[in-house]
Amino acid sequence: MKxxxxxxxxxPNANREAYKKYxxxxxxxxxxxxxxxxxxxxxxxxxxxxxxxxxxxxxxxxDETVVFSWMTWPSKEVRNAAWExxxxxxxxxxxxxxxxxxxxxxxxxxxxVMVDL
Numbered sequence: 777m778k779x780x781x782x783x784x785x786x787x788p789n790a791n792r793e794a795y796k797k798y799x800x801x802x803x804x805x806x807x808x809x810x811x812x813x814x815x816x817x818x819x820x821x822x823x824x825x826x827x828x829x830x831x832x833x834x835x836x837x838x839d840e841t842v843v844f845s846w847m848t849w850p851s852k853e854v855r856n857a858a859w860e861x862x863x864x865x866x867x868x869x870x871x872x873x874x875x876x877x878x879x880x881x882x883x884x885x886x887x888x889v890m891v892d893l
Contacts, residue, residue: 809858
């Protein structure tokens with residue numbers, strides 16, 4: 777059964793193109809390890825909240841935008857076997873491909889697919 781890793785993060789508006797390039801360089805690395813697809817979405821209609829919201833969750837600053845992304849894997853087993861290798865791959869966060877945002881404010885998690893229409 778497919779498995780999904782989901783991510784929400786705040787990216788400085790000035791780093792939009794850098795983030796896109798980071799993803800374009802990083803996604804093929806994940807594909808080498810078995811990911812089926814990578815989707816990166818730049819926030820366009822992400823309202824702030826008073827109790828809960830994407831911007832609150834990632835402590836989004838005025839000059840930042842929320843990015844919502846996910847990766848699909850063939851199964852949780854494939855994802856688990858690949859994840860440590862991906863994180864150890866020197867190409868992921870190299871001097872040639874630095875992460876253009878504060879990864880400490882990223883929210884992430886793995887999800888079992890319940891419905892896929």
